[in-house]
Amino acid sequence: MHRVAFLALVAAGLAGCGVNLGSFSTGFTDSEPAPPVAPAAYAAASAAPAFAEPVKLAKLDDKAPSGSFETAAKGALADRDYSATLLNPEKARDLINQYRRAKGLKPLTLNAELSKAAKAHARDLARWDRISHFGSDGSNPWDRVQRAGYNARVTAENVGTGQASFEEVLKGWKDSASHNKNLLMRDVDHMGIALVQDPKTEFKSFWTLVLGSKS
Numbered sequence: 001m002h003r004v005a006f007l008a009l010v011a012a013g014l015a016g017c018g019v020n021l022g023s024f025s026t027g028f029t030d031s032e033p034a035p036p037v038a039p040a041a042y043a044a045a046s047a048a049p050a051f052a053e054p055v056k057l058a059k060l061d062d063k064a065p066s067g068s069f070e071t072a073a074k075g076a077l078a079d080r081d082y083s084a085t086l087l088n089p090e091k092a093r094d095l096i097n098q099y100r101r102a103k104g105l106k107p108l109t110l111n112a113e114l115s116k117a118a119k120a121h122a123r124d125l126a127r128w129d130r131i132s133h134f135g136s137d138g139s140n141p142w143d144r145v146q147r148a149g150y151n152a153r154v155t156a157e158n159v160g161t162g163q164a165s166f167e168e169v170l171k172g173w174k175d176s177a178s179h180n181k182n183l184l185m186r187d188v189d190h191m192g193i194a195l196v197q198d199p200k201t202e203f204k205s206f207w208t209l210v211l212g213s214k215s
Helices: 089-102 112-128 141-147 166-175 177-183
Strands: 024-028 152-161 190-197 205-214
Touching: 089 166, 089 177, 089 190, 112 141, 112 152, 112 190, 112 205, 141 152, 141 205, 152 166, 152 177, 166 177, 166 205
Parallel strands: none
Antiparallel strands: 024 152, 152 205, 190 205
């Protein structure tokens, strides 16, 4: 049986964000110690963002469930410098593994299928300029790893928007209980990571980390 649960939390006030906005991060987590559940079953929870901004109305071709995503206020991150923002997947893997080793956990290896799933979701978030675990086609993280060809036994997803470096988004994930739980999952072997940037958006940067182990 596959173990999946959906926990979407917004972590605000990451270091270095400027404006009272904070950067958004949400974590899709495998739920412990709940018993195994089918991939279609989810439990959802969300925390309020750092600002009061109405959720955008879904467009005609947007199949994400109502209320399942958050958007940024206009100009909220306009004062941040993203000119040096980039992602080195190997460095990201090494930083995550350094953290895991310090906690007595096995290292992860980069996986092309999980990276494909992460990239597809990051692109979708950038297209709609929002943060969510649901894609605009209505997909959830489990759907996307399966679609990428990864036959998952366990999967987890962290996303972040607005961070100017991987070090910043990693710090935010460590500081958030749900995201940190994902980083320190014992029964995952692989990871995929992606960054998509779009200066025309309010969030500017869209990070997705996908963890998993195969059946």
